[in-house]
Amino acid sequence: MKNGADAVIRVHGLHKHFGSNHVVRGVDLAVERGEVLVIIGPSGSGKSTFLRCLNFLEEYDGGEVWFGDNLVGYRRGANGKLLRDRERNIAHVRAQMGMVFQSFNLFPYKTVLENVIEGPVIVQGEPVDQARAFGLDLLRKVGIHDKADAYPSRISGGQQQRAAIARALAMRPKAMLFDEPTSALDPELVGEVLDVMKGLAAEGMTMVVVTHEMNFAREVADRVVMMDEGLFVETGPPAEIFSAPRLPRTAEFLRRVIH
């Protein structure tokens, strides 16, 4: 089953239906360690659904997702058939992948620092003092150290998203998934979040990013994937995709988003 010896995430023939709606229609992918992969494409093309299949927030119904040596979400039963994995195993795999959401999804009744240490303390059983110290380091790194004791509703969208990134990093993830992290932000706040993401990429974090920020894709991505109608229709280094797209629909999409 293995290909790409150093791949962190491997996807084989992935399918996902919502009722009769076939959203992901057979996708293959291998994300190498330290790679930044950016997925672009028109809305409704299945990008977010694909990303959410990687940590089983969406339960895919065909194909396989591998995270390291773990098959994500399923286990092989006695007769060789795939069964839904135990909740505990699914959670264990998820804990190793950070995820950042379009709508931040911070816990509103917890302070920024409490949001950040929730996973390490509750899920990983880390001592509170140690988790707080690491949490404060992370908040310093994303530049909102002074907001540690603020509640999410009291800080800006950009600060909330940076807090959400710190919350994901607190789990010491092996890869980070970003689901349109800047789409809900006012334009002037987009930059501060992208800067944090660029910093992570520079440190060698493995990242899968769904975004409409084409400049980010051009500057930071190692590989860009164009998704359309549930399929990866074109893949390549950003220079190639942006300057000489192979497919007319990629060219057409880029023309519409880059004015």
Place this chain on the structure above:
Amino acid sequence: MSYTWHFGILLDYQVVFYRAAAVTIEVTMGSLAIGLTLGLTLGMMRLSRHAVLRWPAVFYIELFRSTPVLVQLVWIYYALPVLSGVQMGNVATLIVGLGLHSAAYLAEIFRAGILSIDRGQMDAAKAIGMGYLQAMRRIILPPAVRRMIPPFINEFATLMKLTTLGTVLAVSELLHESENLINNTYRPLEIYTVLALVFAAIIFPFIYLSQRLEKALTVRS
């Protein structure tokens, strides 16, 4: 208007009201404890994606919501022993019966409260490696329960008034004791008036508190 009110004689019997009020409160608290525990379980079962959990909960909730409480109580007291050999005392029957009944309504309050929390909260909790029950307990239920406080108190008041059905099982709660008192004193108008006031005196503080809480919570969010 020739009726002369004689509230004075009730002063001699005030201890009857204290004792009966204690029974009423005991039954209310007991059945509330059963109702909350079972209600949370049923509410979560009804939200489950597994049909084997969901359907029994739906059946239970709709059965108890669509039959009269009085019939449920009498059934548990008289029919259950015949079928199962389990005979509970009248107070136990009242507590269990009202507990089972309120569980159906509380389950729906829990379900609505859980559904009112943004789906992204569960996503975020799962993404940091929490299991479903852990996410419920740590992330979903705390804010959901805050929103449930007003309907809970409403249900609490309803439950306390339903304890008067205990009179058909001869439980010495407020209504039953009042009726006994009427047989001794022949003062039904005074006694029913005081009975109503006693209920109001117990329940009103909770309703007041619920309104205060509701206001405080809307201000904060």
